[in-house]
Amino acid sequence: MASKVTRRNALKLAGAGAASGILANSGINGVTAKPLPARQDVHEIVHWSWLTASDGEVWQQMIDAFNEAHADQGVQIRMEVVPDDQYGTKVLSSAAAGQAPDFGWGTAGLRADWIDKDVVLPLDELMSAAELDLADFMEHALQSSRYPTYGDMLYMIPMDAMSLQVLLNLDHAAEAGLDPSSPPQTGAELLDWAEQMTVRDGDTVTRSGFLMTGAGVQPSVTWGIVAHQMGFRRAGDDLTEAALNPEAGQAAAQWVLDLFDEHRVATRDVTDRYQAFGTGQGAMFLTGPWTLAGYVADGLNFTSFKMPQVGEDASTYFELGGLEMYAQEDESRYEMTAQAIKWLSDNSFLWTTEGRGAAVRQSILDRDDYQTSGVPWDLRAAFVEGMSEAVIGEVPVKAAPDFTIYTGSGFVAQTMDPVWANERPIDEAVQMLAEQWEADLAEG
Amino acid sequence: MSEATLQRPRPVALARLRHATWQGERIDWSAYLFILPFFLPFLLFTLIAVGFGAYVSFTEWGVIGDPTWTGLDNFRRALADPFVPKVWANTLKYGLIVVPATTIVALAFALFVNQRWWGATLARTVFYAPNVVAVTVIGLVWVWLLDTRFGLVNQYLGYLGIPNVPWLTNPAWVLFGIALASIWWDAGFSMVIFLAGLQDIPKELREAAQVDGASRFQVLRHIVLPLLRPAMSLVITLLIIGTLRVFSQIYIMTNGGPANASASVIIYIYRIGFRDFDLGYAAALSLMLFATILIVTVVEMRLLRVQRW
Numbered sequence: 001m002a003s004k005v006t007r008r009n010a011l012k013l014a015g016a017g018a019a020s021g022i023l024a025n026s027g028i029n030g031v032t033a034k035p036l037p038a039r040q041d042v043h044e045i046v047h048w049s050w051l052t053a054s055d056g057e058v059w060q061q062m063i064d065a066f067n068e069a070h071a072d073q074g075v076q077i078r079m080e081v082v083p084d085d086q087y088g089t090k091v092l093s094s095a096a097a098g099q100a101p102d103f104g105w106g107t108a109g110l111r112a113d114w115i116d117k118d119v120v121l122p123l124d125e126l127m128s129a130a131e132l133d134l135a136d137f138m139e140h141a142l143q144s145s146r147y148p149t150y151g152d153m154l155y156m157i158p159m160d161a162m163s164l165q166v167l168l169n170l171d172h173a174a175e176a177g178l179d180p181s182s183p184p185q186t187g188a189e190l191l192d193w194a195e196q197m198t199v200r201d202g203d204t205v206t207r208s209g210f211l212m213t214g215a216g217v218q219p220s221v222t223w224g225i226v227a228h229q230m231g232f233r234r235a236g237d238d239l240t241e242a243a244l245n246p247e248a249g250q251a252a253a254q255w256v257l258d259l260f261d262e263h264r265v266a267t268r269d270v271t272d273r274y275q276a277f278g279t280g281q282g283a284m285f286l287t288g289p290w291t292l293a294g295y296v297a298d299g300l301n302f303t304s305f306k307m308p309q310v311g312e313d314a315s316t317y318f319e320l321g322g323l324e325m326y327a328q329e330d331e332s333r334y335e336m337t338a339q340a341i342k343w344l345s346d347n348s349f350l351w352t353t354e355g356r357g358a359a360v361r362q363s364i365l366d367r368d369d370y371q372t373s374g375v376p377w378d379l380r381a382a383f384v385e386g387m388s389e390a391v392i393g394e395v396p397v398k399a400a401p402d403f404t405i406y407t408g409s410g411f412v413a414q415t416m417d418p419v420w421a422n423e424r425p426i427d428e429a430v431q432m433l434a435e436q437w438e439a440d441l442a443e444g
Numbered sequence: 445m446s447e448a449t450l451q452r453p454r455p456v457a458l459a460r461l462r463h464a465t466w467q468g469e470r471i472d473w474s475a476y477l478f479i480l481p482f483f484l485p486f487l488l489f490t491l492i493a494v495g496f497g498a499y500v501s502f503t504e505w506g507v508i509g510d511p512t513w514t515g516l517d518n519f520r521r522a523l524a525d526p527f528v529p530k531v532w533a534n535t536l537k538y539g540l541i542v543v544p545a546t547t548i549v550a551l552a553f554a555l556f557v558n559q560r561w562w563g564a565t566l567a568r569t570v571f572y573a574p575n576v577v578a579v580t581v582i583g584l585v586w587v588w589l590l591d592t593r594f595g596l597v598n599q600y601l602g603y604l605g606i607p608n609v610p611w612l613t614n615p616a617w618v619l620f621g622i623a624l625a626s627i628w629w630d631a632g633f634s635m636v637i638f639l640a641g642l643q644d645i646p647k648e649l650r651e652a653a654q655v656d657g658a659s660r661f662q663v664l665r666h667i668v669l670p671l672l673r674p675a676m677s678l679v680i681t682l683l684i685i686g687t688l689r690v691f692s693q694i695y696i697m698t699n700g701g702p703a704n705a706s707a708s709v710i711i712y713i714y715r716i717g718f719r720d721f722d723l724g725y726a727a728a729l730s731l732m733l734f735a736t737i738l739i740v741t742v743v744e745m746r747l748l749r750v751q752r753w
Contacts, residue, residue, distance in 0.1 A: 085719075086718075089718045092507040092508055096507055113721070117506065119508060215701040216699070216702075269592035269593055269613045271587065413701075417702060418704065424703075
């Protein structure tokens with residue numbers, strides 16, 4: 001007999017179905033759910049990384065190597081890639097929820113705010129317990145990973161050191177009859193080379209001799225480097241005074257502006273700097289070692305040389321990447337994580353020859369095969385040997401991002417971008433920087 | 445088991461609930477059951493979130509720890525922040541380009557495809573197609589199209605003898621460049637609304653006007669446009685709200701540059717909230733944006749209501 005399915009009956013049936021499902025799963029109804037297979041006793045360390053380019057692939061190999069080496073030792077790393085523009089938000093949110101990853105990638109000098117919030121851990125004792133040989137590290141790298149305002153404690157284990165140096169398109173140099181084995185050493189020589197390799201169509205620069213973008217990272221970091229070379233300091237050594245020698249900062253800004261308007265060796269029309277250099281829209285390009293592997297893979301004919309001395313010295317941008325540990329509710333996790341970081345540091349040869357920057361461990365730098373492995377040495381040399389001039393790092397205060405010169409949308413870029421567009425006087429912009437930085441330093 | 449145990453009386457409260465009435469009608473509780481799957485997430489992720497956001501705007505909060513009550517400090521800070529007028533002006537300028545342009549283009553599209561001709565269906569599909577593409581894709585494609593030196597747009601303009609326009613690299617042009625992408629993306633959706641409005645206009649009205657000697661322009665001016673007012677109001681309202689909240693196109697195409705010339709309010713809120721982790725100030729700016737949208741929308745709707753065509 002056909003029965004009518006009323007709404008009430010349908011609801012009863014649905015309710016009964018749901019209830020039996022719940023009972024079946026909870027085992028109350030005499031039907032015990034099938035037991036899950038017993039989990040192996042593996043300690044899983046959660047690692048977050050924001051490396052996504054060719055360096056990310058090498059880092060993945062490092063993590064795979066760790067997991068393979070520890071396959072029988074009950075510990076594995078689970079790596080999750082978090083986009084760098086979301087990294088901060090996600091780490092802070094997960095920490096607030098008590099679910100922070102065990103360790104992740106950091107940049108020296110940028111974590112004072114997180115230290116203040118107890119999100120990152122001091123590592124001196126943990127690494128000592130893990131028997132990481134801190135004496136093997138370059139002193140400058142270790143010191144840059146400490147925070148003077150937070151007991152001078154070590155909050156990051158450095159993995160590689162980076163500087164900005166100049167890439168040179170060899171085809172363009174050959175076209176202009178320039179000898180790449182004697183690259184420019186001074187600001188005047190740099191401009192001369194740039195002039196010779198610039199291609200113009202009427203008033204329009206169609207190939208930049210010195211590649212820039214009209215706004216964002218490229219002019220900001222170039223200004224920051226040249227300003228430092230000319231004697232400008234974002235903050236004093238004791239972190240109490242801001243914008244020392246502002247005239248030098250102004251002169252450097254004028255130097256950058258002149259690249260566009262006076263010397264006309266750069267165009268503001270470039271938006272994607274990496275792509276522009278890769279496609280021959282620029283002859284010289286100030287950049288970091290993270291671009292090397294990609295350009296090599298693309299078959300670009302290029303070399304590198306050290307940032308010339310535009311001002312009083314040849315200092316350049318310094319960035320130190322490393323691993324930091326995040327606070328956990330279960331503190332027993334720290335030991336395993338520290339051991340994992342020790343292993344990754346001890347085995348960072350691949351990372352520092354193929355992955356990204358220069359090694360920060362003397363034992364790796366001393367290896368015979370350090371120069372012959374990975375990305376060709378003639379491309380890496382400037383980035384390794386140029387580390388001695390790489391001194392323009394982060395300012396280790398809570399508002400460190402305000403001082404960052406390698407930024408596309410941070411405070412420095414926000415303030416200086418109108419200068420590059422001829423919409424704000426240079427002195428006004430430097431004054432704005434000084435005022436904000438003074439307030440930031442006062443905050444500590 | 446006794447009979448009494450088997451036939452337990454229903455609880456009184458439950459029985460009352462079952463027989464509850466509202467304005468003389470018995471309440472059908474199953475309806476509420478059906479809206480529950482929508483209402484619960486809406487409550488959790490929208491209503492409570494909005495309420496919490498409003499609360500946070502009166503606090504100082506950096507994700508970790510509890511928010512600290514600061515009263516109106518964040519709003520005072522916004523009034524003194526030199527960047528706030530800049531991003532509000534950018535957003536309003538962008539709206540002044542996009543809202544009228546999209547409205548006109550969408551109306552033209554709708555009038556075009558509303559005619560009876562063999563390609564009307566295809567034209568509708570073609571005009572609507574950009575709207576189904578993700579805004580991220582639109583942004584990436586238009587970055588290429590608008591490239592100063594290699595972009596197709598400049599190439600075609602070059603054929604007309606127009607020199608290269610720095611669409612995305614010059615502060616004076618950047619909002620127009622982004623607006624082009626937005627108009628291309630959004631016009632199809634607005635066209636559909638206009639099309640629905642056009643198809644609701646009785647054919648007899650146009651025919652009567654034509655019999656009385658009205659030209660096609662006069663029919664459009666005195667018959668079609670007045671009767672399209674509800675659709676027009678809806679389109680403009682949606683566009684205003686959309687432009688005041690613009691984020692994705694700008695984030696992908698220029699990230700607010702050059703020289704902050706395309707930094708919109710939401711881009712600034714994003715930077716404050718998710719780069720600087722100053723959530724209290726970001727929430728205050730969001731509340732101010734909400735007030736702006738509300739005011740502009742109410743004014744626009746009132747204007748359209750009293751407007752005589």
